[in-house]
Amino acid sequence: MEVYSLSGPSGTGKSTSALEFAHQYGIEGIIDDGLLIVNGEKLAGTSAKFEKNTITAVRRAIFHDEAHQQAVIKALQEVDLKSLLIIGTSDKMTKQIADRLDVAPIDHFHYVTDIRTTKEIQLAKFIRETQGKHVMPIPHAQVEQNFFKRFVQKGREIFFKNKKIGETTIVRPDFHQETIDISKSVYLQVLTHELSKHNGITRFDIAQLTVDLMPSMTIVIFLKAPVTYDVREVVRGLQQQISDSFYLHFGIEPEYINVVVKGIK
Structure with a gap:
């Protein structure tokens, strides 16, 4: 065999x-x-x-x-x-x-x-x-x-x-009796914290956040003026920052993080 x-x-x-x-x-x-x-x-x-x-x-x-x-x-x-x-x-x-x-x-x-x-x-x-x-x-x-x-x-x-x-x-076996219920508001607080501390953003709006299995989100942001930086690099850095934070707190990365740049302030 x-x-x-x-x-x-x-x-x-x-x-x-x-x-x-x-x-x-x-x-x-x-x-x-x-x-x-x-x-x-x-x-x-x-x-x-x-x-x-x-x-x-x-x-x-x-x-x-x-x-x-x-x-x-x-x-x-x-x-x-x-x-x-x-x-x-x-x-x-x-x-x-x-x-x-x-x-x-x-x-x-x-x-x-x-x-x-x-x-x-x-x-x-x-x-x-x-x-x-x-x-x-x-x-x-x-x-x-x-x-x-x-x-x-x-x-x-x-x-x-x-x-x-x-x-x-x-x-669900008898020996696995402990489960964890994570409220949507907890995901929202972590996301808000990460957006608030980002230096390149002056304003943001969380347009959509779903947590069926893996968290998924769409965020509308306003960039800081003057734009003397690579916008794509800033946005990708923001996505990575959010992904890292969710993995740190919840042990899972979001399924997707869509970022819409709405304007400059």
Whole structure:
């Protein structure tokens, strides 16, 4: 069996990208959070997301329980896969899982930064930290909903070259009870502060600010006279200043920052 590893910090979107990644590389099976997934459906195992706390969730994910370990080993032997993808938070974790499931050594190591953009990772982490949402790369119908009394919903159907290869389910596990609700007024205060302290602006108006997932904004500004500077450079510097400030405070960059130069004062 050819074994692949995909690792990256928690909440960076590994499970969201798992089905597409596996299909792209022609990988038949996936080990993710204690589950064996084949052809986009759960074949064996129990998800770590069913656990009540993070300690037992980690133990479940690395197949610490012998009965769980043996059940997945048996399923792997019966299905006779030619390739397998193991997902974890680090190379150390995926190697440990490979050892526990008797499929070591790992042949190929990949990382979430190889398959997701910086903005996609930022967004995934932001959603995890603020809303507590976790993704399972199996259909909604295969998730035992009594384990998730607080939150279970359908994710999205995954397509590769117009062919459906699976679907995801969004859950909020019991061990992830803390969420953060950021008011729109907080985004507005940070944006106002950054605009107020900029030396090249005499007046501004925030024409539009949306915060559905990633913040997006349109700002109308009046420049300081006399214009003895490169206007484009000033505006781009302002965009970068706002982007850096949002990343510092919220861990996410705005989806777009549109700046309209209305006049000179």
